[in-house]
Amino acid sequence: MDERAWIDGLRxxxxxxxxxxxxxxxxxxxxxxxxxxxxxxxxxxxxxxxxLRLAQHARKLAPDTRLSAWLFTVAxxxxxxxxxxxxxxxQLAGDLPAREVGSDDRSPLGALVxxxxxxALERAFASLxxxxxxxxxxxxxxxxxxxxxxxxxxxxxxxxxxxxxxxRIQLAAALGEHSPASRRVS
Amino acid sequence: MTDHDDVANLNEVVRGLPAxxxxxxxxxxxxxRARNDVGRGxxxxxxxxxxxxxxxxxGYLAWAVIKVxxxxxx
Numbered sequence: 340m341d342e343r344a345w346i347d348g349l350r351x352x353x354x355x356x357x358x359x360x361x362x363x364x365x366x367x368x369x370x371x372x373x374x375x376x377x378x379x380x381x382x383x384x385x386x387x388x389x390x391l392r393l394a395q396h397a398r399k400l401a402p403d404t405r406l407s408a409w410l411f412t413v414a415x416x417x418x419x420x421x422x423x424x425x426x427x428x429x430q431l432a433g434d435l436p437a438r439e440v441g442s443d444d445r446s447p448l449g450a451l452v453x454x455x456x457x458x459a460l461e462r463a464f465a466s467l468x469x470x471x472x473x474x475x476x477x478x479x480x481x482x483x484x485x486x487x488x489x490x491x492x493x494x495x496x497x498x499x500x501x502x503x504x505x506x507r508i509q510l511a512a513a514l515g516e517h518s519p520a521s522r523r524v525s
Numbered sequence: 526m527t528d529h530d531d532v533a534n535l536n537e538v539v540r541g542l543p544a545x546x547x548x549x550x551x552x553x554x555x556x557x558r559a560r561n562d563v564g565r566g567x568x569x570x571x572x573x574x575x576x577x578x579x580x581x582x583x584g585y586l587a588w589a590v591i592k593v594x595x596x597x598x599x
Contacts, residue, residue: 349564352563352565353563354563356563357556357559357563358556358560361552361556361559361560365552366544366545366546369545369546369547370544370546374545383547383551386555387555387558387559390556390559391558391559393559394559394560394562394563395562397564398564457542460538460541460542461543464542475535478532478535479535479538479539480542482536485532500531503531503535504531507534507535510535510538
């Protein structure tokens, strides 16, 4: 079943089409959400919200909708809302400094990865500034084209290219000069 | 370095990232909740809260205007 068939099924309100889309995009969206929020529990909530919105808008989808762009746009907006809410909560809590994520082996991501190289890579990604991390995840991990990412984030393609370049440079710096992974990105 | 090189380098480096997935039971819960909403559209209850807030705000505004008129009149 291809994407067009899934969209036709969603527009007809078929649960089977929803299940197919959920199976196809669940992992990619969850990975993006975990790495953007750095919290599995929040990522699960936002994953549910993303698919709830798909379900609720199923009948209104245009026949030529690109599901990956649609779903990642929703997920991106949910991450922004969550980030803003987090900032307000932090301020109400007395401007407590944010904990350095990636420095704690007991972090949720730490529990998920099983090798030093993977941990180093996860930490390098976590150390990227959110705008760069987001572009690196969408292009590098999800394989979306920079033009698609520009559409998802509501930015000009030039801005995406700039972020992509800076993400690569920051990633190389974060991985260190001597690691094998850094040689691939420098 | 070109855009293409940036993309190629990123693609190469992220190969080392572990694939993340939600727990199967959680995934099934999420799918079940969302599946029930397929084609139903957003709940009409989402209009209730803004409507109540609008009514309260309008009532308060009307009360304030009446008070101002009363104080000016007399």
